Amino acid sequence: AQSVTQPDIHITVSEGASLELRCNYSYGATPYLFWYVQSPGQGLQLLLKYFSGDTLVQGIKGFEAEFKRSQSSFNLRKPSVHWSDAAEYFCAVGGYSGNTPLVFGKGTRLSVIA
Amino acid sequence: DTAVSQTPKYLVTQMGNDKSIKCEQNLGHDTMYWYKQDSKKFLKIMFSYNNKELIINETVPNRFSPKSPDKAHLNLHINSLELGDSAVYFCASSPASGDEQFFGPGTRLTVL
Numbered sequence: 001a002q003s004v005t006q007p008d009i010h011i012t013v014s015e016g017a018s019l020e021l022r023c024n025y026s027y028g029a030t031p032y033l034f035w036y037v038q039s040p041g042q043g044l045q046l047l048l049k050y051f052s053g054d055t056l057v058q059g060i061k062g063f064e065a066e067f068k069r070s071q072s073s074f075n076l077r078k079p080s081v082h083w084s085d086a087a088e089y090f091c092a093v094g095g096y097s098g099n100t101p102l103v104f105g106k107g108t109r110l111s112v113i114a
Numbered sequence: 115d116t117a118v119s120q121t122p123k124y125l126v127t128q129m130g131n132d133k134s135i136k137c138e139q140n141l142g143h144d145t146m147y148w149y150k151q152d153s154k155k156f157l158k159i160m161f162s163y164n165n166k167e168l169i170i171n172e173t174v175p176n177r178f179s180p181k182s183p184d185k186a187h188l189n190l191h192i193n194s195l196e197l198g199d200s201a202v203y204f205c206a207s208s209p210a211s212g213d214e215q216f217f218g219p220g221t222r223l224t225v226l
Contacts, residue, residue, distance in 0.1 A: 032212060032213070032214075034214060036217075038155070042219065042220075043118075043204060043217040043218055043219045043220050044204070044206075044215075044217040045217075046214060046216075049214055088155050090157065092215075094211075094212035094213060094214075095212045100211055100212055101145075101147060101159060101162050101170065101208070101211050101212065101215070102208075102212065102215055104157045106154075106155075106156050107155045107156070107157075109155070
């Protein structure tokens with residue numbers, strides 16, 4: 001069965017510092033991988049997705065993620081964090097195998113300090 | 115031009131009442147979902163519909179009944195509300211299962 005692990009429940013970074021959020025997945029075939037962001041009181045917004053091709057994908061708001069098949073990882077990065085990036089971040093895995101919907105990780109809460 | 119909309123945004127009610135949450139998507143997607151997000155932000159899938167047919171029905175009390183009158187709508191009716199039902203409920207849609215999901219803004223349900 002597919003699963004997603006986000007090892008960090010809460011991360012605090014200083015504004016302007018770099019960021020990496022970890023995501024590990026388990027999936028029996030070639031996965032589709034997603035990162036979503038949820039700002040306080042809002043719904044989930046897609047940051048980026050990987051289906052195939054270049055393993056480094058660019059997303060909105062200056063985020064990028066790298067798919068590493070050998071490590072079953074899809075970590076999210078940003079070179080310089082802004083205070084407005086404080087939010088909950090969810091990694092998800094999916095794929096075209098029957099009627100299985102996306103499986104979401106439990107989320108990582110990002111706090112940004114001045 | 116809201117892609118996935120939900121009403122109401124907030125719902126405060128007494129234990130034992132029956133309430134409904136409505137969801138509509140204008141993306142032409144075939145698949146729609148209901149999720150429950152608890153206070154720890156954990157997203158739990160409740161139901162999935164594909165072309166008005168129930169595909170996934172996770173371990174959810176039968177007080178929860180989804181209804182899909184057409185491909186663009188998926189409503190959630192909850193009978194005999196309990197304190198533990200308090201949460202944020204999200205509707206989502208996708209072109210197909212396993213594909214990118216588009217989320218509504220959520221409905222914050224508070225049961226007193």
